[in-house]
Amino acid sequence: MPFQFNFGGFNSGGFQEGGTGGFTPPPKKAHKPRKAIGNAFTRTLINVGVTLLVGLGYFYLELPALNFHAEEFYVFVFLLCAVYCVCAVLTSGFQGDGAKGYFHFVKKQCTLPFVVVIALIAAIAIGAISSWVVLRAGSYSKLLPIQSGDFTAEVEEISYDQIPMLDADSAARLGSRKLGELSDMVSQFEILPTYTQINYQGRPVRVTSLAYGDLIKWFTNRSEGLPAYLVIDMVTQEAEVVRLEDGMKYTTAEHFGRNLYRHLRFHYPTMMFDDPVFEIDEEGTPYWVCSRIVKTIGLFGGTDIKGAVLVNAVTGESIYYEEVPNWVDRVYSYDIIMEQYDYYGMYHNGFLNSMFGQRDVTLTTEGWNYIAIDDDVYMYTGVTSVTSDQSNIGFILSNQRTKETHFYTIAGATETSAMDSAQSQVQQMRYEATFPLLLNIADQPTYFMSLKGADGLVKMYAMVNVQRYNIVETGGTVAECEANYRQSLAHEGLIDTGEAEVIPGDQEETSGIVAEIRSAVLDGNTFYFFRLENADTFYAVSAAENPQAVILNVGDSVVLTYRTGDSGSILTGTGISRFPRLEGDDQLTLTERGTPSESDRETAAKEVPGAQSAA
Known part of the structure; x- marks a missing residue:
């Protein structure tokens, strides 16, 4: 007689008897559907209320533009639809048997959000196709109207004392150093790293705003606002902290309602903006220039600018200009x-x-x-x-x-090639070249760049000819660099010899007949004092720097250069040269005879070995 075992839950029925292999599954518990909250109207109010709260919180934090051309707008709407669906399911109770039942239940509760999402997806697809560059290449190519021009005719030649010598990194170093000198500010404030290059009262400068050191320092200083901004003169390399009578209360460093981005979004909810730029007007009033972005091709293509909103950084007053004022310098970003x-x-x-x-x-x-x-x-x-x-x-x-x-x-070297050429001139010093400026020097397109040491400070300057980048010159000062560069241009036959001479911007030239000469030894150096006819002013010229001064006599015709910053009866002469006098004009002044010719200058310079001809 065969043995049969029957453990709890098993029976003697085998697989061959149509059983379950001897296993009796436990009975299933009946599923209780969750109870819905209130009636349909109450549930709808709750769903809409929660969705609005989440939407307002997201809008306050992320600040999406309510604009069909803005991609973040679609993310915002998708989020609202998702929140509404979750709320609708939770407030209505989970109902339905199995996955299929739950799906139908969710679909019933979220019909409207589903329709909105599908409509937006269709809009995105159509907008993307209508913006596709393959189909709209002609429209994209016309975004930037371009005119052909003549560089030497349209870009004026610039004097060495007008050349911006600072790049953004050097300007930032000067700004940090200047702020460090101010004991009342350095412990509370920092400098925003976004320096903007503008023209301020005819000078190229970089400007930026201060920022709060941290959240605690913002809390303790927010009532007065940011007390100053920085102006870095790119020519003189002077940094100035401009203190304000009323502090700036609307900046990118603020929080909550005074934060510039939030201030803009609440006043212009549908506009899209480029990154705000800090500028000052001609009176020194600080503003934020907020360029308005528009999409001109399809829904998402053809990014362009249409006007700007100017926000007064002190008062928060904002005005939209389709045609911005002339003092504004940066509307279109690079x-x-x-x-x-x-x-x-x-x-x-x-x-x-x-x-x-x-x-x-x-x-x-x-x-x-x-x-x-x-x-x-x-x-x-x-x-x-x-x-x-x-x-x-x-x-x-x-x-x-x-x-x-x-x-x-203008066919020529790339900027990186010019930087390599400049660095090769000082390779033993391992200086690094900054990205060059494009200047007109003696009607020659010229790269100008600073050469910086390992400490990040400017050590020298370099000029490289764009079309013939084997013409490279350096100098310890911009004036020296330009003088060397002009001499190289003259040597290569690109300019006349007369154009190679450089009179610094802080000096002027005069001419006449020597009426009186005196001499004196000052600090071990011999100086000659020249007075010209019909004048009372003496010009003090160093014999060491101008050897020709030693052999000049009363009655000689000379050209003098002198510093314009001096005053009084004795001015500092920086150069003197003599040129041949013509017979019969002993009684004429140089002004009456006219300016000496270039050949006269060269003759004068050759009369004494080592003599300097200042022109």
Whole structure:
């Protein structure tokens, strides 16, 4: 007789008897549907209320633009739909058997959000297709109107005492050092790292706002606001902390309602903005320039600027200008301008040409810099062929206020090649070149750059000819660098000898007949004092620096340079030269005879070995 075992839960029925293998499953518990909250109206109020609260919190923190052209708008709406659906399911109770039952239940509760999401997805798809560069290449290529120009005719030659010598990093170092000198500020405030280059009262400067050191320092100083801003003169390298009578209460460093981004969004909920830029007007009033972004191709393509909102940093007063005031210098950022030119360079001959053949396809180079022209700031960058990036075919200059853009055909070295050339001149010192400025020196397109040591401080300056980048000169000062560069240009036959002479901006030239000469030894150096006819002023000239002064006599015709900052009856002479007198004009002054010719100057300079001809 076979043995049969029956443990709890098992029976003797085998698989062959149609059983369950001897296992009896436990009985299932009946599922109780959760009870819904209140009636349908109450549930709807709760769902909408929670959705609004979450939406307001998200809007306050993330500040999305309520604009169909803004991608963050769709994220915001999707979030609201998701929150509403979750609330609807929770307030209605989980009802339905199995996964299919739950799906139908959720679908019933979230019909409206589902419809909204599907509609937005369709809008995004249509908007993306309508913005696709493959279909709209012609529109993209016309975003930036470009005019051809003559560089030497349109870009004025600049004097050495007007050349901006500071890059952004050097300006930041000067600013930090200046703030460190102010004991009442350095412990409470920091400097915003975003220095803006502007033209202020005819000078190229960089400006930036202060920021609170931390949250505690914001709390203790917020009632007065930020007390000052910094102005860095890019020519004189002087840093100034401009103290305000009333502090700045609306900045990017603020919190809550006075935060600049929040202030903008609450006043202009539908506008899209570029990064705010700190500027000051001609009276020194601080403003934030907030450029308005628009999409001009489809829903998401063709990023452009249409006016700007100016926010007074002290009062918070904001005004939208479609045509911004002339004192504003930066409305169009460098990245928008470069992006729009790249669209032009790539697609002005069609999309297929950009892929196959690539006739006249160009791109901007990697770097950029700024030039002050008249009362505006222009961004410049090099342009190179997409098939060869070893040299530039030209440059663009674009007005950052109006977007007026000129292209100059100047074949030559790229900016990085010029930087390498400059560094090779001082390779034993291991200086690093800053990204160059593009200047007009003696009607020659010229790269100008600073050479910085390992400590980040400027040690020397360099100039490199764009078209012939083997012409490289350096100097310990900008004046010396320019003088050396002009001499090299003259040596290469690119300019006349007369154009190689540089009179510094703090000096002037005069001419006449020597009426009186005196001499004196001062601090071991012999000085000669010259007085010209019909004048009472003496010019003190060092014999060590100007050997020709030793052999000059009363009655000689001379040209003198002197410092303009001096006053009194004795002025500091910096150079003197004699040129041949003509027969019969002994009684004429140089003014009556006219300015000495270049050949006269050269003759005068050669009369005494080592003599200096100042012109």
